[in-house]
Amino acid sequence: MxxxxxxxxxxxxxxxxxxxxxxxxxxxxxxxxxxxxxxxxxxxxxxxxxxxxxxxxxxxxxxxxxxxxxxxxxxxxxxxxxxxxxxxxxxxxxxxxxxxxxxxxxxxxxxxxxxxxxxxxxxxxxxxxxxxxxxxxxxxFMERFHPYGLFNTFNIGHGSGVGGAGEFLVNFSTATAEYAERDSKGHSVRVxxxxxxxxxxxxxxxxxxxxxxxxxxxxxxxDRMTVRDLINACSTASNAVFTRHVRQYAELETYLSYSAQLCDYDKVAYYQRLVATANGRYDxxxxxxxxxxxxxxxxxxxxxxxxxxxxxxxxxxx
The missing domain is CATH 3.40.50.720 (NAD(P)-binding Rossmann-like Domain)
Structure with missing residues (x-):
């Protein structure tokens, strides 16, 4: 055995x-x-x-x-x-x-x-x-998108900067989303x-x-889907119209650099994850x-x- x-x-x-x-x-x-x-x-x-x-x-x-x-x-x-x-x-x-x-x-x-x-x-x-x-x-992990941000109850990835509600792609409490729809080459971003x-x-x-x-x-x-379809699924499940901040890939890099200059390390981690997503890290x-x-x-x-x-x-x- x-x-x-x-x-x-x-x-x-x-x-x-x-x-x-x-x-x-x-x-x-x-x-x-x-x-x-x-x-x-x-x-x-x-x-x-x-x-x-x-x-x-x-x-x-x-x-x-x-x-x-x-x-x-x-x-x-x-x-x-x-x-x-x-x-x-x-x-x-x-x-x-x-x-x-x-x-x-x-x-x-x-x-x-x-x-x-x-x-x-x-x-x-x-x-x-x-x-x-x-x-x-x-x-x-799908659990990253739990509306109450319960992902950390699984004790996975502490210190990743995206464990709580609204810390990655979508925020159910404010019905907002921030993401790049296309990568640096113009292709749809998928996860x-x-x-x-x-x-x-x-x-x-x-x-x-x-x-x-x-x-x-x-x-x-x-499941495999575009980030846009992921936001659509979140909107459908919550029966809410999301305010979408769709960024160009270059914009994410600019926000990342600006956050680093301000020593806002929570925002640095946040934009690092968005850039990585746009680069296909999770696809x-x-x-x-x-x-x-x-x-x-x-x-x-x-x-x-x-x-x-x-x-x-x-x-x-x-």
């Missing part, structure tokens, strides 16, 4: 661990957490309280683990990667779910926030040991979106298919994990579309 360690017991980590524990293949799941998590008792999930800055603590918790799935970041994830490489872990999934690797800036990425360091360390271990790694890219719950289902499906032949990156997608034409799941007779995932997800969320919230 495969033994899987999920690093992080809150939000996204909780969903992953409980779904894996209840999967048809009944995986042996252990959660690595900074504190006790009694909520896992009912799911027969073992919890290891660890100190991510103590290699001895990590090494002990990783004994017998085949696969590590991380929902943490920064220095703690780097230490976890090192401990996994030194142990007998065969596969590592880093906390790198939004934005395809091929669409990120290769140098001086303003949205990096430690990602390149983690990926470089994983590459180093994959070349010097048997531990491999796979990134699961979902485009954007891929996947619900957090579908990301969990796709990751579990990939584990069921077996990690031995996983590629370096799996892409998954619940890909081929969803390789969707394709792998669809080819298989043993697993099945039917992801929700953005319009359906948003309508359901809106009906629950109001």
């Amino acid at each position: 495969m033994r899987i360690a999920v690093a992080g017991g809150r939000g996204f980590g909780f969903l992953l661990a409980t779904e894996l524990a209840q999967a048809a293949n009944a995986y042996n799941v252990v959660v690595l957490s900074r504190s006790a998590r009694p909520e896992f008792d009912q799911f027969d999930v073992q919890v290891h309280v660890v100190d991510y800055h103590d290699h001895g603590s990590l090494g002990y918790a990783l004994q017998g683990v085949d696969l590590v799935i991380s929902t943490i970041s920064g220095a703690e994830q780097l230490n976890l990667i090192d401990a996994s490489g030194r142990g007998r872990v065969r596969m590592f999934v880093p906390s790198e779910f939004e934005g395809s690797l091929s669409r990120r800036q290769s140098r001086n990425d303003p949205l990096d926030r430690g990602s390149s360091q983690a990926l470089a360390l994983l590459k180093q271990w994959s070349e010097s040991s048997r531990m491999k790694y796979t990134v699961f890219s979902c485009g954007l 891929c979106l996947t619900s957090v719950y579908d990301v969990v289902r796709y990751v579990v499906a990939a584990v069921d298919l077996g990690p031995s032949h996983w590629p370096q990156e799996f892409t998954m997608c619940g 890909f034409s081929q969803a390789t994990l969707n394709e792998a799941v669809n080819r298989s007779n043993s697993v099945n995932v039917q992801p929700v579309t953005f319009g359906t997800w948003l309508a359901g969320i809106w009906n629950q919230a109001f």
